[in-house]
Amino acid sequence: MKKILIVAMITVFALGAKAQKFEGLADTPPMGWNSWNKFACDVTEDLIKETADAMVSSGMKDAGYEYIVIDDCWHGERDSLGFIQADPARFPSGIKALADYVHSKGLKFGIYSDAGWQTCGGRPGSRGREYQDAMTYASWGVDYLKYDWCNTEGLKAEGAYLTMRDALYEAGRPIVLSICEWGDNDPWDWAEPIGHLWRTTGDIYNCFDCEEDHGTWSSWGVLQIIDMHPGIRSAAGPGHWNDPDMMEVGNGMTVNEDRAHFALWAMQAAPLIAGNDIRNMSPETLEILTNKDVIAIDQDTLGVQGYKHIDEEDYEVWVKPLAGGDVAVCFLNRTEEAMDITFDWATNKLVDPDFGHTTDFAQSRYDIYNVWTHKKAGNTKKALKASLPGRDVLMLRLSKK
Ligand code: GLA
Numbered sequence: 001m002k003k004i005l006i007v008a009m010i011t012v013f014a015l016g017a018k019a020q021k022f023e024g025l026a027d028t029p030p031m032g033w034n035s036w037n038k039f040a041c042d043v044t045e046d047l048i049k050e051t052a053d054a055m056v057s058s059g060m061k062d063a064g065y066e067y068i069v070i071d072d073c074w075h076g077e078r079d080s081l082g083f084i085q086a087d088p089a090r091f092p093s094g095i096k097a098l099a100d101y102v103h104s105k106g107l108k109f110g111i112y113s114d115a116g117w118q119t120c121g122g123r124p125g126s127r128g129r130e131y132q133d134a135m136t137y138a139s140w141g142v143d144y145l146k147y148d149w150c151n152t153e154g155l156k157a158e159g160a161y162l163t164m165r166d167a168l169y170e171a172g173r174p175i176v177l178s179i180c181e182w183g184d185n186d187p188w189d190w191a192e193p194i195g196h197l198w199r200t201t202g203d204i205y206n207c208f209d210c211e212e213d214h215g216t217w218s219s220w221g222v223l224q225i226i227d228m229h230p231g232i233r234s235a236a237g238p239g240h241w242n243d244p245d246m247m248e249v250g251n252g253m254t255v256n257e258d259r260a261h262f263a264l265w266a267m268q269a270a271p272l273i274a275g276n277d278i279r280n281m282s283p284e285t286l287e288i289l290t291n292k293d294v295i296a297i298d299q300d301t302l303g304v305q306g307y308k309h310i311d312e313e314d315y316e317v318w319v320k321p322l323a324g325g326d327v328a329v330c331f332l333n334r335t336e337e338a339m340d341i342t343f344d345w346a347t348n349k350l351v352d353p354d355f356g357h358t359t360d361f362a363q364s365r366y367d368i369y370n371v372w373t374h375k376k377a378g379n380t381k382k383a384l385k386a387s388l389p390g391r392d393v394l395m396l397r398l399s400k401k
Pocket of ligand 1: 036071072119120121148180202203
């Protein structure tokens with residue numbers, strides 16, 4: 001196997017084929033599961049296999065979740081020729097066997113590396129080994145690479161991610177490239193031809209409204225993340241998505257908070273990467289993660305990220321234009337107290353600031369469908385009156401009559 005890989009590498013360098021990004025891999029935001037938020041470095045092949053099993057048996061696969069991604073710390077050492085190996089204690093059967101298992105469930109398999117010399121968890125990074133690692137991943141059957149940005153002193157982000165994009169392309173297996181440099185180098189300005197999604201912020205933290213200070217860096221609650229980088233939605237679209245990080249649904253927030261978190265990710269056309277223990281989740285968590293009406297808004301083929309129509313300190317109204325002229329509207333109560341709202345459709349023309357989609361309720365009437373109760377909720381003739389529980393949303397899909 002190693003000999004074949006070495007011959008392949010020499011051939012690739014000799015031919016010097018023109019590299020590009022693999023197209024058509026993320027026409028809608030990727031959906032899946034990643035080990036980091038819940039398990040951090042405590043990853044094993046049994047965990048990954050059981051998670052793949054649960055993805056199918058829970059109904060998450062049927063709801064659209066596809067990728068099972070091992071984050072940091074799967075790595076062992078490089079061998080004498082420099083090939084990366086899995087940690088033999090945690091992954092005794094090797095990564096190829098694990099990828100085969102995940103594929104046998106009808107799912108896709110993802111892995112993690114870093115553009116620097118070490119990963120954030122101190123495992124070997126891909127710096128200087130990009131082509132060798134890309135070929136190794138391709139030979140294992142990897143479908144998705146999350147590529148991190150720790151220990152990258154002296155590197156330029158755009159160039160480093162371009163190198164890995166080219167390496168993946170030369171390796172010949174279509175692999176989604178998930179760029180993870182935390183929005184530090186404005187990836188929305190350069191990453192579209194390089195990756196399929198790019199993190200826009202530092203790490204998420206399992207809270208609705210908080211900053212967790214780690215000394216030299218912070219991780220962020222749901223509200224903090226949705227407040228960051230308001231001006232970047234025009235960079236997202238089919239094949240290239242802003243990524244506000246993997247989800248914390250089911251990791252300890254309240255049901256209301258989890259619902260709001262999931263709704264806001266869908267309104268932003270965010271990748272929906274679950275980050276909880278899907279082998280053991282409550283019925284409420286499963287119901288949130290598999291809400292097909294909310295997922296349909298995230299996965300809408302128009303591929304337009306939502307915008308804020310009303311932006312008040314405690315209350316926001318988010319709008320996401322959808323294919324065929326439908327529109328999703330999400331009312332958010334940021335506070336812990338219940339809130340009464342009134343929204344007069346006729347005086348609220350919805351105007352997309354970047355893509356020009358407009359919805360004028362004074363001109364046309366729309367039917368209202370509540371995507372959390374799965375019930376019709378009248379139309380836009382009368383003003384909407386509702387009570388929003390604390391830290392929760394009212395999320396509607398509107399269709400022209
Ligand atoms: C960084 C990333 C996280 C996770 C860890 C792993 O912090 O942003 O999502 O991958 O590294 O060490």
